Each structure stands twice: as C-alpha cells, then as structure tokens.
Amino acid sequence: MARGVDRGEGGLVARAVRAPAAPASATTAPRVTRRTLATWSWRAFLAFVFLVLFGPVVILIAFAFNDSTVLAFPIEGFTTRWFGEVFDDTLLRKALTNSVLIACVVTVVCVVLGTLAAFGLTRFRFRGRAVVGGLVSAPLVLPWLIIGIAALMAYAALDVDLSLGTVIATQIVCTFPLVTAIVAAQLFRFQRVQEEAAIDLGCSRIQVLRYVIMPHIGPALAAAAIFAFAWSFNNYEISLFTIGFDQTFPIWVYSSVRNPDHTAVVNAISTLISVVQVGLIALAVWLLRARGGGVHAIAGSEMAQGALKT
Amino acid sequence: MAAVSHDVTPATTRPKGPRRGVLGILFAPVTLLIILFLAPLVIMIQMSVVRFPPVTDSGYTLGHYTDVLTNDLNRTIALNTAVIATTSMVIMLVIAIPLAYYMAFKAKRWEIFMLLALVLADELAPVVKIYAWQTILGRNGIVNWLIPGPPVEWLLYSRFAVILTLTTTYITYTTIPIYAAMKAIEPSVFEAAVDLGASAWQQTKKILIPLAAPGIFIALILVYIPMLTDFVTSDIVGGAGGGTYMMGQRVRDLILQGANWGAGAALNFIMLGISGLLALVAYRLAKLNRMEP
Numbered sequence: 001m002a003r004g005v006d007r008g009e010g011g012l013v014a015r016a017v018r019a020p021a022a023p024a025s026a027t028t029a030p031r032v033t034r035r036t037l038a039t040w041s042w043r044a045f046l047a048f049v050f051l052v053l054f055g056p057v058v059i060l061i062a063f064a065f066n067d068s069t070v071l072a073f074p075i076e077g078f079t080t081r082w083f084g085e086v087f088d089d090t091l092l093r094k095a096l097t098n099s100v101l102i103a104c105v106v107t108v109v110c111v112v113l114g115t116l117a118a119f120g121l122t123r124f125r126f127r128g129r130a131v132v133g134g135l136v137s138a139p140l141v142l143p144w145l146i147i148g149i150a151a152l153m154a155y156a157a158l159d160v161d162l163s164l165g166t167v168i169a170t171q172i173v174c175t176f177p178l179v180t181a182i183v184a185a186q187l188f189r190f191q192r193v194q195e196e197a198a199i200d201l202g203c204s205r206i207q208v209l210r211y212v213i214m215p216h217i218g219p220a221l222a223a224a225a226i227f228a229f230a231w232s233f234n235n236y237e238i239s240l241f242t243i244g245f246d247q248t249f250p251i252w253v254y255s256s257v258r259n260p261d262h263t264a265v266v267n268a269i270s271t272l273i274s275v276v277q278v279g280l281i282a283l284a285v286w287l288l289r290a291r292g293g294g295v296h297a298i299a300g301s302e303m304a305q306g307a308l309k310t
Numbered sequence: 311m312a313a314v315s316h317d318v319t320p321a322t323t324r325p326k327g328p329r330r331g332v333l334g335i336l337f338a339p340v341t342l343l344i345i346l347f348l349a350p351l352v353i354m355i356q357m358s359v360v361r362f363p364p365v366t367d368s369g370y371t372l373g374h375y376t377d378v379l380t381n382d383l384n385r386t387i388a389l390n391t392a393v394i395a396t397t398s399m400v401i402m403l404v405i406a407i408p409l410a411y412y413m414a415f416k417a418k419r420w421e422i423f424m425l426l427a428l429v430l431a432d433e434l435a436p437v438v439k440i441y442a443w444q445t446i447l448g449r450n451g452i453v454n455w456l457i458p459g460p461p462v463e464w465l466l467y468s469r470f471a472v473i474l475t476l477t478t479t480y481i482t483y484t485t486i487p488i489y490a491a492m493k494a495i496e497p498s499v500f501e502a503a504v505d506l507g508a509s510a511w512q513q514t515k516k517i518l519i520p521l522a523a524p525g526i527f528i529a530l531i532l533v534y535i536p537m538l539t540d541f542v543t544s545d546i547v548g549g550a551g552g553g554t555y556m557m558g559q560r561v562r563d564l565i566l567q568g569a570n571w572g573a574g575a576a577l578n579f580i581m582l583g584i585s586g587l588l589a590l591v592a593y594r595l596a597k598l599n600r601m602e603p
Contacts, residue, residue: 056442
C-alpha cells in the first residue's frame with residue numbers, strides 16, 4: 001500500500017524533474033511532429049465539415065448579388081435588383097405573410113401547451129404517466145410525412161376544408177412536444193424543494209410562479225419559442241398536405257426551384273431569410289447569456305426531441 | 311430522522327390535491343393530441359382497409375396491403391430508399407463521431423461556437439439549403455467550373471447528390487446527441503487508459519464508442535427514420551431515372567397525384583410500423599447502453 005503511493009509520487013516527481021532537464025532529446029522530436037500532424041488533420045477535418053455545411057449558403061448569397069439570370073460561374077457583376085423584385089412578387093409576399101402568421105400563432109400556442117405538458121409530466125406522479133409521456137413524444141419520433149398524410153385524410157373524411165387553420169392545427173400538435181422536451185429538461189434539473197421552501201415562507205402560488213419558477217425556466221422558454229418558430233416557418237411536409245390552395249414560404253421556394261426565371265429571386269429572398277435567422281439565433285444567445293448559462297438551453301433543445309424522459 | 315419525516319409528510323398528504331391539478335394541467339395538451347394526432351392516424355388506418363377510400367362504407371378489405379406488398383415497383387423503391395438512407399447514415403456517423411469528440415474534449419472555448427454553428431446550419435431553411443446544392447453540383451455549377459474538361463454529369467440528379475444533400479441536412483441531429491453523450495464521459499477515463507498504455511484506436515473502440523452508444527442510438531431515431539420518408543431532397547437533387555426515387559416520394563405521389571388513397575394509406579401505415587419499431591428498438595438499446603452513474 002505504502003509502496004504504491006510511494007511509487008506514484010516518485011513517478012510524478014521524476015517526470016516533473018526530467019521534463020525540463022532534457023527538453024531537446026532525440027526521443028521527443030518525433031512525438032512533437034506527430035502531435036502537429038494530429039492538430040493539422042483535425043483542422044483539415046473541421047474546415048471540410050464547416051465548408052460543406054456553410055459553403056452552399058455562402059454561394060447562394062453570392063448569387064443573390066449576381067447580375068445575371070443564369071446560375072453559372074463566373075459571377076457576372078454586382079446588382080441589388082433581385083432584392084427589389086422580391087418585394088414586387090405578390091405570390092412570394094403572400095407566401096411569406098402566411099408563413100409568418102402561421103409561425104406566430106403556432107409559437108404562442110405551443111409555448112403554452114408545451115409548458116403545461118412539461119409541468120404535468122415532471123411535477124406529478126400519476127397512473128398513466130408513461131402513456132401520456134409516450135403520447136407526447138410520439139409526434140417527435142414519427143416522420144412529418146406520415147402525420148401530414150394522416151391529417152389530410154382525417155380532414156377530408158370529416159369534411160373540414162383545408163386552410164391556414166388546418167396547417168396551424170396540425171403543426172401545433174407536432175411542435176408543442178418540442179417545447180415540452182426543452183422545458184421538461186430544465187424542470188428536471190430544478191429542485192422541487194425550492195418551490196416548497198417558497199410556499200413555507202408564505203408565497204402565494206402566483207408568487208412562486210413569478211419569482212421561483214419563471215427565472216429558472218425563462219431561458220428554456222425563450223429557446224423553445226425560437227425553435228418552435230423556426231420549426232413552423234421551415235416546415236414543408238405538414239404544410240404541403242394540409243394547406244389546400246394557399247402557399248407558405250417553403251412551398252413557394254419549392255415550386256420556384258423548377259422555374260429558371262425565378263432562381264435569382266429565390267437567391268435574394270433566401271439571403272434575406274438566412275440573415276434574419278442568424279439574427280434570431282444571435283438575439284437568443286445574447287438574451288440567454290444576459291440571464292446566465294442559458295446557451296446550453298439552446299444546444300440542449302436541439303437534441304431534446306430524443307431526450308424526453310418518460 | 312427529522313429529514314425523513316419531512317419527506318414523508320408531503321407524500322402522504324398531497325395525493326388528493328395534485329391529482330385534480332394534473333387533470334387540469336394535462337387536459338388541453340392531451341385532448342389536442344388525441345383529436346389532431348391520434349384520431350387522424352386511426353382514420354388513415356381505416357382508409358387503408360376500406361375498399362374504395364375515401365368512401366368509408368364501401369366494405370372492408372386487406373387488398374390494398376397485398377397490392378402494395380406484391381408490387382415490384384414498390385420493392386425497387388424500398389430497396390433504393392434503404393440503400394440511400396443507410397449509406398447516408400454511415401457517412402454521417404463517420405463524420406459525427408470525430409466531430410462530437412472534438413467538440414466535447416478538444417474544442418475548449420470554441421465548443422459553444424461550434425455548437426451554435428451546427429444549430430444554425432440546421433435552422434437555415436432546409437428547402438433553401440437543398441436548393442443551394444443544385445447550383446453547386448449542376449452542369450454550370452461551381453464544381454464543374456473548377457474542374458477542367460467536359461462537365462461531370464453525375465454530380466447532380468444522381469444518388470451521389472441525394473446522399474450528399476441528405477448528409478448535410480441531417481448532420482446536426484446526428485452530431486448533437488452523440489456530443490451530449492460524450493459530454494457525460496469523465497475525461498480522466500482517457501488519462502487512465504493512456505497511463506495503462508492504450509493506443510488511440512483502443513481508446514476509441516473500448517471507451518469512446520461504448521460510452522457514446524446511447525447518443526448514437528438517439529441519433530438513429532432522430533435521423534434514420536426521417537430519412538426513410540424524406541421526399542424533398544430527392545425531388546430537388548435526385549435523378550429523373552428510377553435510381554433515386556424514394557419511399558416518401560412514392561407515398562406523396564400516390565396521395566396527391568394518383569389520388570390512390572388505399573395504396574397510399576397502406577404504404578404509409580407500413581412505414582409507420584417500421585418507424586415505430588425502429589424507434590422502439592433504438593430507444594431500448596439507448597437505455598440498455600446507458601451507464602448508470
């Protein structure tokens with residue numbers, strides 16, 4: 001026992017002494033080159049990954065300012081006229097308005113419903129909790145194509161006319177479980193004891209909500225709202241099957257991709273939307289940073305879909 | 311002793327209050343899920359077994375299922391889909407595991423920026439991203455512009471294009487669960503392995519992969535299942551020939567273009583079953599592989 005400790009300390013001391021004593025010996029040289037090789041291969045790997053991820057978007061932005069209707073290299077010249085055409089395109093304007101309207105309604109309803117479900121699932125023990133948990137997480141696991149088609153058939157069978165309302169209804173049930181996952185993850189971490197302490201100290205239910213619970217789940221709620229908005233805005237699958245004759249932005253892009261006259265306008269509006277999305281994410285991070293430690297709420301929420309514990 | 315009795319008192323006095331509370335809290339979300347999610351799935355299943363959907367009183371039959379399952383075209387499409395999704399999944403894991411490892415253990419202060427970059431890559435409108443690949447890989451795209459000689463035709467409207475685009479679309483959802491699982495690994499485990507003389511390969515095989523396994527299975531749920539039903543990617547960058555026609559496109563076309571609801575509903579239900587089964591298996595495996603602290 002004592003010998004083991006002895007040997008350990010001796011080894012540490014020996015290493016500490018030896019290291020500065022023989023810095024340029026022949027044996028350390030290959031190790032250094034191997035390490036720099038490893039560093040450089042890591043850098044090359046990371047550069048490759050992020051180039052593939054963001055390269056397309058950069059090229060799209062470059063083409064948005066390209067003075068040519070043909071999408072081909074080299075770039076011809078600089079123009080901003082495609083951005084003007086974005087605002088002249090009535091179909092596009094309608095599609096954008098629809099998407100923003102749908103996303104706003106879906107976000108508000110989902111934050112409320114998702115938070116309620118998160119409280120119910122994390123703060124109470126009751127019979128059937130596993131069933132409810134499974135039901136809430138099912139829309140996150142099942143593909144949107146399946147849910148969209150089922151919704152289309154149900155609306156047809158029940159004689160409900162397709163409209164923005166049906167899009168909103170089906171998007172809500174597919175999106176609020178995401179909010180539940182994000183908020184539940186936060187509630188799991190937060191001690192129930194603190195609520196009880198507040199009640200023992202004479203807080204009313206409203207005061208507990210306002211001064212104990214909200215500060216804890218605030219960042220998670222903000223992150224959840226941003227992601228719910230993005231999910232709804234970007235959703236193509238569910239909108240396609242439940243919208244009828246209207247268009248949302250993804251549906252418009254999709255139908256314009258095949259139309260060569262439209263490609264420059266698609267580039268321009270995509271650039272604008274990318275900028276807005278970068279701004280939203282930056283705003284979220286800034287807001288959450290100000291509240292402390294909430295950046296992980298954003299990161300966590302991306303994977304929270306799968307992490308919903310039941 | 312005092313702490314124990316404090317714990318017991320609320321547990322014995324509470325049940326009546328919260329039970330009513332939980333009903334009130336969960337009533338709205340659960341009701342909506344039943345009406346807008348479960349009921350449509352039931353109606354879809356009904357459509358798959360009535361003789362002439364959407365007419366529901368036209369008699370019941372399993373004919374749509376036998377038609378769908380014995381159709382040679384469907385078998386080819388299923389094979390296409392499996393090959394494309396599996397290849398993409400393998401490529402994504404090969405990229406995501408080292409990427410997640412770097413973020414969890416090596417990135418240090420860049421960790422949060424890499425995480426945000428991944429989140430951003432996912433949030434940028436997916437349809438737009440897929441469309442951007444068209445301009446890169448096309449006949450007049452940047453790749454053919456950089457490569458001398460006659461334009462390379464197989465870059466776009468091919469299996470290659472579909473796999474590449476799927477890989478870039480879903481990489482965020484593959485990386486982040488694996489990263490989260492790796493984050494839970496104590497870095498000292500690797501130091502211990504190094505002290506015991508383990509090589510980098512042994513560390514990867516014996517420590518990193520087994521401990522990250524729950525994350526890998528979660529990634530399978532989040533990525534492999536949606537890829538099986540993806541129809542946007544192949545629509546935009548897939549070929550006109552049969553080689554890239556995927557199951558999602560087939561179901562969509564049956565429903566929206568062919569108005570063949572019986573076959574569409576039957577195929578959709580089969581995919582629902584496969585998705586549910588895969589999710590269940592992956593979830594069990596993720597739980598089994600989770601190390602209890």
